Amino acid sequence: MSVTIGIHPSVARIVPPERLESELSDAVPDAAIRVLDGGGDGGRDATVDPASVGDSLDVVASFGYEEWFLDAGLEWIHVVRAGHDEFPVDALRERGIALTNSSGIHGAPVGETVLGYMLQFAHGLHRYRTDQADREWNPRPWSESFTLEGERVCVVGLGTLGRGIARRADALGMSVAGVRRTPAPVDHVEERYSPENLREAVADARFVVLAVPLNPATEGLFGAEELAAMPEDAYLVNVARGPVADQSAVVDALRSESIAGAALDVTDPEPLPEDSPLWGMENVVVTPHASAADEAFPERVADIVGENARRLETGESLANQVV
Ligand code: NDP
Numbered sequence: 001m002s003v004t005i006g007i008h009p010s011v012a013r014i015v016p017p018e019r020l021e022s023e024l025s026d027a028v029p030d031a032a033i034r035v036l037d038g039g040g041d042g043g044r045d046a047t048v049d050p051a052s053v054g055d056s057l058d059v060v061a062s063f064g065y066e067e068w069f070l071d072a073g074l075e076w077i078h079v080v081r082a083g084h085d086e087f088p089v090d091a092l093r094e095r096g097i098a099l100t101n102s103s104g105i106h107g108a109p110v111g112e113t114v115l116g117y118m119l120q121f122a123h124g125l126h127r128y129r130t131d132q133a134d135r136e137w138n139p140r141p142w143s144e145s146f147t148l149e150g151e152r153v154c155v156v157g158l159g160t161l162g163r164g165i166a167r168r169a170d171a172l173g174m175s176v177a178g179v180r181r182t183p184a185p186v187d188h189v190e191e192r193y194s195p196e197n198l199r200e201a202v203a204d205a206r207f208v209v210l211a212v213p214l215n216p217a218t219e220g221l222f223g224a225e226e227l228a229a230m231p232e233d234a235y236l237v238n239v240a241r242g243p244v245a246d247q248s249a250v251v252d253a254l255r256s257e258s259i260a261g262a263a264l265d266v267t268d269p270e271p272l273p274e275d276s277p278l279w280g281m282e283n284v285v286v287t288p289h290a291s292a293a294d295e296a297f298p299e300r301v302a303d304i305v306g307e308n309a310r311r312l313e314t315g316e317s318l319a320n321q322v323v
Contacts, residue, residue, distance in 0.1 A: 002030040003309050006053065008062035009038030009046035011080050015298045020061065020080070023298045027306030036060075058312070061305055070095055076312060080301050081292075082106055082160065083241055084322055085214045092323045099323040100308055105300040106292040107164025110211075110239050113291035114165045115172070117263035118153070118207050121235050122146050126285050146206075149173035154205035156198065156222070157212035158186045161239060165209055177201055195221075199229035207235050214241035222246065227253040235261045239291045242268030251277055254284060265291040 005024060007017045017035040024033050036053060038046025050068035060069060061078045065086045069077055076098040079087060084101045092099050120126045123145050131138045153169045155162045158180040166176045170188035178189040179201050185192060193201035198221070202208045208230060212218045222236070223246040230236070236259055238245050247268045253259045261283030267276075270289055278284050294300075308318045 002032060003028070003058045003312060004032040004056050005034075005059045005061060005305070005309070006057045007033065007035045008048060008060055008064070008066075009036060010044065010062055010064035012044040012046070013063045014080060014293075015301070019298045020301065023302035024061075024305060027302040028309045031309055059305075059309070061301070070097070076100065076308070076318065078102075078301075078305050078308070079322075083213060085241065087322075089323050097323070098318055098321060100304070100318050100320045101322055102301050102304060103320055104160050105297070105304070106294075107160045109294040110161045110291045111164030111168045113265070113287075114209055114237055114239060114263075115168045117237050117285060118148055118169075118235070120285065121207075121261055121263070122148050122151075127282065130282070151175070151206040152177060152204060153207040153209060154179065154193075154202050155189070155209045155211060156201075157210065157240065158189060158192075159211070159213075161211035162209075163187070165211060177205065198222075199226055202226060202230050202234075204231065205234055206231070207237060209237040210240040210244050212240050212244060214244055219243050220246050224249040224252070227259060230259050232258060233260050235259065235263065237263045237265075239265045242266045242270060247278075254278075254281055261285075263287070265289055 007020055009017055011017050011020055021033055021035055036048045038048055047066060050072065053072055055073050057072060058075045059078065060074055061080055063080050070091055074097050079101045082101055082103040084099060087099055089099065124140050127140065149172060152175040154177045155165050156179040158178045162178060163186060166178060166186065166188040169176050176189050177191045177193065178186060179193045179195060179198055181195060210222055212221065221244050227249055236250065250262060254262060263285040264278065265287045266289055272278060272286060278286055304320055311318055
């Protein structure tokens with residue numbers, strides 16, 4: 001038996017569907033693979049008319065969730081990103097539909113991007129880029145710059161993302177603390193804190209990086225009290241999900257200068273509304289949920305789907321299975 005895989009047009013948010021189709025064809029040569037019709041021009045916000053799908057699909061690879069996934073006779077849904085917070089895990093479990101995600105492949109791109117945020121704050125590069133747009137030669141006092149070497153970063157969440165960040169921060173000579181639920185040590189992390197000790201963990205960090213999944217336990221995890229626990233010269237970086245931080249508390253902390261700045265790859269909501277005060281703040285860097293971008297992404301997703309298609313046929317348990 002060979003599997004039939006439908007590629008939902010919403011994957012266009014990160015990868016052209018035809019590129020993923022081509023990579024999947026290499027990874028699973030005997031599968032029947034087709035890009036589902038998004039109607040109209042298709043594209044990243046496309047939805048699919050279930051009547052056009054037929055009843056022959058085993059698997060859907062998708063970025064977004066649609067209600068018809070529950071009733072399409074699917075065996076398995078693959079989410080082409082690590083976060084799966086939009087997917088109704090209980091309903092999927094009830095229907096016996098497996099859910100897998102793309103966790104495990106974002107450590108290098110997100111790790112490098114977080115190093116980029118930290119380096120630009122340390123050396124004021126974001127300010128010089130703004131000056132350049134205004135054609136201004138405006139050297140800042142040397143006392144405003146520092147090196148990452150010897151500074152402390154606290155990474156909240158030590159999974160694929162957190163480890164990718166910790167390894168790179170350690171390589172630059174930073175002192176790395178981390179927060180996770182499990183007590184086991186993690187390479188490149190000197191000190192581990194439990195979530196209950198989050199405020200203590202961030203109290204002497206120059207950078208705090210949020211890298212946890214969004215779920216009921218982590219929604220609003222980083223609020224006014226956690227921000228108040230950070231030193232005044234510290235920076236917040238969020239590469240997790242917008243609602244993991246209380247965004248209005250972040251704005252207040254930035255306005256009152258109780259923290260030095262923030263790099264926000266994820267916001268609440270997304271896209272960040274045009275009238276958000278965050279856009280205009282000199283000490284804030286906003287990136288459009290782009291820290292995991294990597295040209296090798298389609299190939300890496302195809303490897304996970306290909307391996308799981310093989311396991312589906314042999315009856316082995318799936319890799320990266322959430323449900
Ligand atoms: P993993 O599942 O590999 O790791 C999650 C980590 O978070 C684990 O270390 C886990 O602890 C820890 N954790 C979970 N709950 C808590 C808590 N309440 N307090 C402290 N730590 C906690 O996930 P990834 O690293 O792959 O991804 C994490 C999230 O980042 C994703 O769910 C997604 O939302 C987001 N993401 C964002 C991207 C972007 O483009 N900005 C790209 C990829 C992911 P333990 O080790 O004890 O289990």
